[in-house]
Amino acid sequence: MKKDEGKYPRAKVFGILQSGHRLLVEEFEGEHSKGRGFYYRPIGGSIEYGEKSTEALSREFNEELKETVEIEDFLGFIENIFYINDRIGHEIILIYNVSFVDKENYTREMFTIQESEQVSFAKWIDVMDFVTGKKVLFPDGLVDKLERGIS
Template sequence: MRNVVLGIAEHDGKILVYKGISPDTGIPFYRPLGGGIQHCELSRDALPREFKEELNAEIEILEFMGVIEEVFGWNGKKAHQIFFNYRIRFSDPAFYEDRKFKVLDDSVTAFWKPISDFQNGDRLVPDNLLNWL
């Protein structure tokens, strides 16, 4: 089991996400930025650390949105994650520009994606997160 914290940044009807591909189905998915919560670290403390590591960005936590627990297939095995979800705001307004952002500690790129894309069928993970936007 893995505990994960996610920061949901919204701007002009879009959220900041990265695109991944399921290794089991080949189907694309989109996920907000964040990452693993270390042992004895609170989710609220892990989130600013993760955004500093991923984008070298300072954030402000606006509100705790809730927890989503999922069991899913990944590389032919079952995975179990608990997602702590927070609405956030960037301290630097440059992060609200409609451009791509290289994630520093991963091979993915973050970008602003319209929420309407998810309402029209693109997959946002964790599942049920769209209901909170």
């Protein structure tokens, strides 16, 4: 494995936004630590230097979905160390329970996310699809937390 010398873990923040048994996640396709194909992760992203994690999470929802969320409570963190194509990645991820301010968003089936020139989608996925392994959810360890009812 190649070591990324001189790099530090990246600080990230994700929001767990649920509607009943469904979780709002962003869909990606490509290489990931479990192979290749579709994979999902909660809405969120990197915490910028000098920015509080709650500010970063609000910013990410605003940038990605053009929506406002209420941050309800801190659920914990996950230290995510992963390998893709012999390269190591290391993230410290803070996880918060959040809810939409505009309740109409719970009836939307999909959200379009545009970052630079890349377009992706956020959609509601049944949590059991991740628990049973039918769909892949990152970061590793999040499925276990959801399964234990931390949501």
